[in-house]
Amino acid sequence: MQPTPLTELHARVEKHLGENNIRYSTGRQKFIAALHAAGGPRSATHLHTTELDDVPLSSLYRTLTVLEDIGILERTHDSDGVAMFELGEWLLGHHHHLICTSCDVVTDIDLGEGLEDAVAEISATVAASHGFTMTGHTLDVLGLCEDCG
Amino acid sequence: MQPTPLTELHARVEKHLGENNIRYSTGRQKFIAALHAAGGPRSATHLHTTELDDVPLSSLYRTLTVLEDIGILERTHDSDGVAMFELGEWLLGHHHHLICTSCDVVTDIDLGEGLEDAVAEISATVAASHGFTMTGHTLDVLGLCEDCG
């Protein structure tokens, strides 16, 4: 997937924050940049110990909560139940995940139009046959990343 | 999916426990029966407040840990990061999940051979193109269940 340029990302986030009367403070900008550079979901602790080591965890969590509330962020959980945050689909585009079961690193992937349509159709089919109103789907591919394999 | 009969499930679990020198105590039997009846992953708290209300949470967690360690159980997490437990794939068969975003109930589903093969092939294709050694995949369909829709 071709990533959104950081400049455009900042602009879109700032606009969305503005519409919700929330300031795009320096701390929040730094956070967005860090997550943009990550290339996949990251935990608060991970960000705190790497790119954002000068930001107190509680402040980081507050940023996370604020951004999640207005849809900038989405929260998932790793195999230990620790929260992982990534940019929302409307900012990042629809995608799926490669999850390395050895080092736990998660990588965003784009299936491409053909395969994506197939997955969407399969999901819709099975949802319908269970009286379920589908609103989305997630496909995680588990295995060993290039480094661990 | 046609569920494994409870009797057969008990037998298989007991055998596996025996091979690991672990007793199939009454408490563990009650737990397996409760999870069998659930039809999808359940949290410790959920089981504690419904079927297993006489079992202390700490004991329940201990049962969970023991059974997870030897592969009887698999642990996932709901949207709030709370641990959910279900029988392992070798006991339950490969399957996917319908997740209701309103009431949070998770239901096991079987795609059927054709669709399952398609998902497996798509996953394998995308894994290969990223230098990733695939060992498995999960497909979650999100939406509203029959009751909430």
Add this chain to the structure above:
DNA sequence: CTACTTGCAAATGCTTTGCAGGAGA
């Protein structure tokens, strides 16, 4: 000046663990 943000410290909630008693083989 006012409203939004941040940091610290304390609290919360899920989950794990030490230890002593209980029960099955």
Add this chain to the structure above:
DNA sequence: TCTCCTGCAAAGCATTTGCAAGTAG
């Protein structure tokens, strides 16, 4: 009788929150 299992209470850890101080508009 020996080993494994259970319960209670206490500890652990990720995450949240109250409150006071800081800062941008």
